[in-house]
Amino acid sequence: MGAIITLSVLGILVLYLGLFKAKNALLPVTLLGLAVALGFTLADWNKEAEPQFSGMVIFDHLALSFTVLSIVVTGLILLLSKEYFTSISKNVAEYYCLILFSLTGAVLVNSYHNFVMLFVGIEIMSVALYILVGIRRTDFASNEAALKYFLMGAFSTGFLLFGITLLYGATGTFDLEGLRAYVMTATEISPLFYGGILLLLCGLCFKVGVAPFHFWTPDVYDGAPILITSFMSTVVKVASFVGFLRLFGTVMVPLSDFWTPVLLTIIIITLFVGNISALMQSSFKRMMAYSSISHAGYMLFAIVALGIESASSILVYATAYSLASVIAFGALILVKRETGSEQFEAFNGLGKRKPLLAAALTVAMLSLAGIPLTAGFVGKFMMFSNVMGTYNVMLLVLAAVNAAIGIYYYLHVVVNMYFRESTADAEQTALPISVNYIVVLGIAALLTLAIGVYPDCLIGILL
Amino acid sequence: MSNLFILLLVPIIAAIVLFFIKQSSTAKWTALVFALLQAGLTLPFLCGFEPNAAIQFEQNWVWIASLGVHFHIGLDGISLPMVLLTNGLIPLIVLTTFSKAYKGNFYGLVSFMQAGLLLVFLALDAFSFYVGWEIALIPIYFICALWGSGDRIKVNLKFFIYTFFGSLLMLIGIIYLYKQVPSNNFEWTSFVALDLSETTQRWIFWAFFIAFAIKIPIFPFHTWQPDTYTNAPAAGTMLLAGIMLKMGVYGLIRWLLPIAPFGVVAYSQVVMVLCVIGIVYASIIAFKQQDAKRLIAYSSIAHVGLISAGVVSWHEEGVQGAIIQMVNHGISVVGLFFIIDILEDRTGTRLLGEQGGLAAPFPKLATVFLIILMGAVGLPLTNGFIGEFLLLKGVYDYGVWFAVFGGLTLILGAVYMLRFYQKSMLGTLTLRPILGGDIRGAEVLVLVVIVFFTLFLGILPNSILKLSEASVVNLLNQIKF
Structure with a gap:
């Protein structure tokens, strides 16, 4: 609970810092605040988890661990922001403030215990993002992305709200515990309830960006500033998954016969749409957008095969994916600064120009592709073994086909970095990498390898 | 000196050291010293090996407790010849490159691959086996694509995706078997002891066989092979043909025969x-x-x-x-x-x-x-x-x-x-x-x-x-x- 309050206050504080032109204090204050929020979260770890504030939120291990993950990833992303925000805008305080508000929303979604909080959390998270996506006011793509995101987001919120209403109509409660009791005890489940599940499923699928509700993802990811994209594809996406998992894990398990086929169809479509579209991209950023769709498909494995390992596999997968995304987008910022391009060709010869950066990006790509000794493999392994528990061997074979397709586009950038020569002007405009990038990318790459070699600590958290 | 783990450790240390050597001649000699050291370290195992059926020099550590993964390695009569082959050929392969101007990163990749290959031959735990199987692929991909000739990028991408797809099918098989083991572990002995139905064994057979057949390669899974061999640098071809394809045959003998008879x-x-x-x-x-x-x-x-x-x-x-x-x-x-x-x-x-x-x-x-x-x-x-x-x-x-x-x-x-x-x-x-x-x-x-x-x-x-x-x-x- 301390984390939510700290983050809200921090957001307002940062806004005031901006008002009084204390630009240099923004980043240190924000990071300090994040550290405090992190401290509050960790301090709650050993407490008995029970719903607080008349059952509005619950800080159980699921909520706490994902809150830690969101705060840490936000911290890493903000560390990358030092020069980035000033280079695209004058009003830097807005960025920090909006990201912090969005993070607060994400923490709420991680810890909701009542549909009202889920809705409020998603709204806080999204509304801040609508602004962030369109924050480059003069940029056409950014505006287009913001409008698209806003319209689609509003639409999906509508679905979500309808779903919640129908469930309320059937059960008379917003409380997860109450819904659970209804599902467990009711002699006959009301048709309203089934309708509610379908609508909720649509709404949540919009938020996590899986096919066929994915159409906003590529354009929004592409149009938004790179750091905002990385925030969206990590913190926001992961929080939406936790919301998904909590709802289906606590309430919907007995009704799995009803929604499993729907979700299975969604997963299969998502894997193919995400991977095959990613294959066609010539822009690294768009490739990452489509790859995020396919990763969402893999993460749904944990929900379609709900079990005791679901939460920990989503945690591992989300951690691996977030770390790799931070590296990928961080590298993209550096490369774009030198070459001015987000295409794959911009990475040509990076292995020679900046060997360490190229090595970190290679680790990230191998992790996304799921090669052993990286965190991504452990995540993928756990997802696969989840689904195997319910004997969906055919689904796994499809997943294997998709993982093999994925290799093609993840290696594309590796190929460009090491096996192709850089263009002449890229070498001339070579810029030194500042310390914060080295620290963040270094930490993320080492963590990726460390989790890959010894994942036990991370898996054990939620088992 | 009968600590089997040292055979995996030395190449990894060698790889890390070699990656930092920029000068070509220093890199060659360092690589040769490490390769000979590794070959020398293999000798005690050859001398101390009792030619019976038992698995010897066994080492078993818990690796990922929550998933039941053990780091379990050991040597028997089937793996010993492969280990000898690997550690014997690598010094020769390093020597064959003495007229070339390769830097430390080349030899680092060779050493790294050696570690992966040895893990495949020594592993008695399916997870460890899979890890070795995959990480042997990464260095050889880079060796072939960085120092190769001709249409090296396309050819090696095909090689990588092809073998990776096979490996994933094997991974599915491994996960399935893992779920069947009552105590949920990846031990070779538990896999072999499983009482699988005939229909299960049939698809398990294909899941493993395709992975191995692509690596070996057996017709009609061989289409990656001629191009990859031809376009690879000479040392890369030697690694591929001399050692790497043996992973597949070894897998057939060690894993496929006893698991899915x-x-x-x-x-x-x-x-x-x-x-x-x-x-x-x-x-x-x-x-x-x-x-x-x-x-x-x-x-x-x-x-x-x-x-x-x-x-x-x-x-x-x-x-x-x-x-x-x-x-x-x-x-x-x-x-x-x-x-x-x-x-x-x-x-x-x-x-x-x-x-x-x-x-x-x-x-x-x-x-x-x-x-x-x-x-x-x-x-x-x-x-x-x-x-x-x-x-x-x-x-x-x-x-x-x-x-x-x-x-x-x-x-x-x-x-x-x-x-x-x-x-x-x-x-x-x-x-x-x-x-x-x-x-x-x-x-x-x-x-x-x-x-x-x-x-x-x-x-x-x-x-x-x-x-x-x-x-x-x-x-x-x-x-x-």
Whole structure:
């Protein structure tokens, strides 16, 4: 609970810092605040988890661990922001403030215990993002992305709200515990309830960006500033998954016969749409957008095969994916600064120009592709073994086909970095990498390898 | 000194050290020292090995407790020859690159690959096995794509995706078996002890077999192989053909036979037919090749076809023959690829039509070439003979017609190999100018060592066979129906 309050206050504080032109204090204050929020979260770890504030939120291990993950990833992303925000805008305080508000929303979604909080959390998270996506006011793509995101987001919120209403109509409660009791005890489940599940499923699928509700993802990811994209594809996406998992894990398990086929169809479509579209991209950023769709498909494995390992596999997968995304987008910022391009060709010869950066990006790509000794493999392994528990061997074979397709586009950038020569002007405009990038990318790459070699600590958290 | 883990640790340390060496000559010598150290460290295991069926020098640590993963390694008669082959060939492969200007990163990748290969051969835990299987792929991909020639990017991407897809199918099989084990672990012994239904074993068979068949490669999964071998740098081809493809055959023996015996019985005929088709088809194509490297690449498909046929024949002779033939093939093929590389270095071409009469300027080379060639063809008293003999015996016991067609490998092999020799060494010298003289220095050393083992294993094949005999007999006996 301390984390939510700290983050809200921090957001307002940062806004005031901006008002009084204390630009240099923004980043240190924000990071300090994040550290405090992190401290509050960790301090709650050993407490008995029970719903607080008349059952509005619950800080159980699921909520706490994902809150830690969101705060840490936000911290890493903000560390990358030092020069980035000033280079695209004058009003830097807005960025920090909006990201912090969005993070607060994400923490709420991680810890909701009542549909009202889920809705409020998603709204806080999204509304801040609508602004962030369109924050480059003069940029056409950014505006287009913001409008698209806003319209689609509003639409999906509508679905979500309808779903919640129908469930309320059937059960008379917003409380997860109450819904659970209804599902467990009711002699006959009301048709309203089934309708509610379908609508909720649509709404949540919009938020996590899986096919066929994915159409906003590529354009929004592409149009938004790179750091905002990385925030969206990590913190926001992961929080939406936790919301998904909590709802289906606590309430919907007995009704799995009803929604499993729907979700299975969604997963299969998502894997193919995400991977095959990613294959066609010539822009690294768009490739990452489509790859995020396919990763969402893999993460749904944990929900379609709900079990005791679901939460920990989503945690591992989300951690691996977030770390790799931070590296990928961080590298993209550096490369774009030198070459001015987000295409794959911009990475040509990076292995020679900046060997360490190229090595970190290679680790990230191998992790996304799921090669052993990286965190991504452990995540993928756990997802696969989840689904195997319910004997969906055919689904796994499809997943294997998709993982093999994925290799093609993840290696594309590796190929460009090491096996192709850089263009002449890229070498001339070579810029030194500042310390914060080295620290963040270094930490993320080492963590990726460390989790890959010894994942036990991370898996054990939620088992 | 009987700590098996050290064999995995030394290459990893070597890889890390080598990555930081920029200067070419320092890198070469460091790599050689590490490779020789590793080879030296293997000797205590060879000397201390009791030729019985037991798994020796076992080490078992908990790796990922929450998933039931153990880091479990050990040595038995089946893995020992593979370990010897790996650690014996790597110093030679490093020596073959002494005339090239490779930096530390090249040798670092070679050492890293060595660690992966050894993990595959030593692992007694399916998770560890899979990890080794995959991480051996990353360095060889970079070696082939960074220092290769021709259309290296496309060719190696195909190679990578193809093998990775196979591995994923195997991963699905491994996860399935893992879920079947009551205590949820990946131990080889628990997998073997599983009582799987016949239908399950059938699909498990394919999940594993496709992964292995792509790596070996068995017809029709071989399409990546000729291009990858041809475009790779010489040392990369040696690693691929000399050691890496043995991972697949080793996997067949170690994992597939004992885990899915019903699957093997049900489909051995299919596999046998594929192997025989591969033998005949690859031999015929090899005969038509102009590029020497491609010729050996196709000949390799034919040879491993026979080896795989020996494994699925399910006779002691077949499996024994497969093990010794893997060692022999590794030695011969490294020698042949090295000779091709030397010839390319001296003449600037690998095309048989442009070479000819090279025995006159290179008498020493011509001699060792002939001996290694005879080994590859399987002439008695050279290393290839006993292997092919045992393999054909195993296949014969399985089915006469398979042996008849599989035996064509001897005849066709002699035809295309001798054609190769004739086109390059004999005839009139047409090519001008020829750079450099006969083999010298490191080249002599490597080729003499290879010739020594070609003859040694030809005359005393028992030195390998007795190592593996007890383990093979035990493996075949413990498979239950």
